[in-house]
Amino acid sequence: AQTVTQSQPEMSVQEAETVTLSCTYDTSESDYYLFWYKQPPSRQMILVIRQEAYKQQNATENRFSVNFQKAAKSFSLKISDSQLGDAAMYFCAYRSQETSGSRLTFGEGTQLTVNP
Amino acid sequence: EPEVTQTPSHQVTQMGQEVILRCVPISNHLYFYWYRQILGQKVEFLVSFYNNEISEKSEIFDDQFSVERPDGSNFTLKIRSTKLEDSAMYFCASRMGRSEQYFGPGTRLTVT
Numbered sequence A: 001a002q003t004v005t006q007s008q009p010e011m012s013v014q015e016a017e018t019v020t021l022s023c024t025y026d027t028s029e030s031d032y033y034l035f036w037y038k039q040p041p042s043r044q045m046i047l048v049i050r051q052e053a054y055k056q057q058n059a060t061e062n063r064f065s066v067n068f069q070k071a072a073k074s075f076s077l078k079i080s081d082s083q084l085g086d087a088a089m090y091f092c093a094y095r096s097q098e099t100s101g102s103r104l105t106f107g108e109g110t111q112l113t114v115n116p
Numbered sequence B: 001e002p003e004v005t006q007t008p009s010h011q012v013t014q015m016g017q018e019v020i021l022r023c024v025p026i027s028n029h030l031y032f033y034w035y036r037q038i039l040g041q042k043v044e045f046l047v048s049f050y051n052n053e054i055s056e057k058s059e060i061f062d063d064q065f066s067v068e069r070p071d072g073s074n075f076t077l078k079i080r081s082t083k084l085e086d087s088a089m090y091f092c093a094s095r096m097g098r099s100e101q102y103f104g105p106g107t108r109l110t111v112t
Helices: none
Strands: A003-005 A010-014 A019-021 A024-026 A032-039 A046-052 A064-069 A074-079 A088-096 A104-106 A110-115 B005-007 B010-013 B019-024 B031-037 B044-050 B053-057 B065-068 B075-079 B088-095 B107-111
Touching: A003 A088, A003 A104, A010 A019, A019 A110, A024 A074, A032 A064, A032 A074, A046 A064, A046 A074, A074 A088, A104 B044, B005 B088, B010 B019, B019 B031, B019 B088, B019 B107, B044 B065, B044 B075, B075 B088
Parallel strands: A010 A110, B010 B107
Antiparallel strands: A003 A024, A019 A074, A032 A046, A032 A088, A064 A074, A088 A104, A088 A110, B005 B019, B019 B075, B031 B044, B031 B088, B044 B053, B065 B075, B088 B107
């Protein structure tokens, strides 16, 4: 079974600075997706960014980018020019493309605080 | 922009009672999911549903849980006899093809 690990329960960053959240995963599959979801205090799950494993290019969405290292099974999220609205819990998630159903497997989450 | 909706937003029930949580997935999506999140913990997969049947379920999804798509729009999760440990946020999600899953706002279930 796949596992996702986020080793940083809490992170903090100054407004306008850059922060990187770490995620590692374990899988024997070659075709899969990786995601970062943001969960603000409202507890809504909001997709931040996704990465297809077959793509070598790292995904980017405005101030959010990933560093995808397939061989190392690492998938970190970089937030540039941090804003107060970025404060939330961030979850890394894995989804197989090789099994039916294609559940999301989540990490434990990283609580990000943005200091003004 | 289309979105997944869930009702109610908060449900309080007594232990042993049955509850039905309702979801309306995005209209052209084909895959439907239920997840739960106990307060302070990670999001856990419960069940996936495709072509009017369960395609995958987790060990959490035991005989007290069931899912149904009673019509062309609703997707429901029933808990037959609630326990205190069922208190959690329940999220519905849907997707189309290889796309990402879109989550609803969640239903907070409190079992007293």
